[in-house]
Amino acid sequence: MTLLDVMRNRRSIRKYKKQQIPVKEILQVLEAGRLAPSGANQQPWTYILVTDSELKQEIRKEAEMVEKNFHRKAPKSLKNWFKKQGITPQKSFLTEAPALIVVAGYTKATPYWLESTWMSIAYVLLQAASQGFGTLTYTPSDTRFLNKLLKIPKDYKPVAILPIGYPAEKPSPETRPRKPLETLVHRNKCGSIRF
């Protein structure tokens, strides 16, 4: 498989097998996150690997409370998208996935701590896919509960939870249609004739 194949075949996974992933394999996934480029080489990312069942339960409970609130207040366009995609405040993957990777960024690492942390997340997602694992980028609308539950220092902002495990579903590409390349790329100036 080429890198483009890995990118093309990767899908967000919401259903996971119970089977645990060996920690060694997860560390290899996180090694990818370590290798991402970052603004001024600050490497502002931190990864908290959550495998404890009770902790996953607590995370799910808090996340679902946050989501209920968020769904209630979401703009109409987002509400419609949620509905179309079957996304509800229920986050069963948080307890069903054998492991959760909580990603936090060190907010005092200037410049570009957020941007760098998301590049690191992209590296992690790709490496996980290349090892055959399913992941999902779940971004709770408020992540302060994670600071509390996981004792993450307040200078670190949790930005995403990545459940990871063996996929128990195979979402079709059609559920996430892609814009064609020619609508995304311009030559020299926007609106210019393209390729």
Place this chain on the structure above:
Amino acid sequence: MTLLDVMRNRRSIRKYKKQQIPVKEILQVLEAGRLAPSGANQQPWTYILVTDSELKQEIRKEAEMVEKNFHRKAPKSLKNWFKKQGITPQKSFLTEAPALIVVAGYTKATPYWLESTWMSIAYVLLQAASQGFGTLTYTPSDTRFLNKLLKIPKDYKPVAILPIGYPAEKPSPETRPRKPLETLVHRNKCGSIRF
């Protein structure tokens, strides 16, 4: 080469050979950007491929003006880092690289347009590396001049310029030391005993 090898060997490149890259090859690099995941599948990224010499000259001129200003006002820690890394307001790679990829994000694509755009950039950087091209993630501290020069609509915010070309330098890994994995990964709770 495995994906981890590509990640491990990738370095920011500041010196490029004059040789042009075939546009077809650059489109393959940008195809990777197209395939990144995004918040609510909004795919908020736009890529402007700049190969026109005069336009590159203008971009360099404006960027260096912005940088002179930025360096003057930078906090001391960043100034020291710039000095140590030999980074000055001079951005010769903007005219020396055969092509520049300007990345802009659609700011009205809620949620997470910025985060998504940076995941797309990470995909582009990796794909470029896997095709043997050098790139650099250059983030001008103010990017409004790019809107003007490249006729980028004001709802799109340019976030980075990625020069791309055949590398004319081979930076040593030691210039960018990496934090060890065990300092970045925690198990279940921060500060817990690790692996």
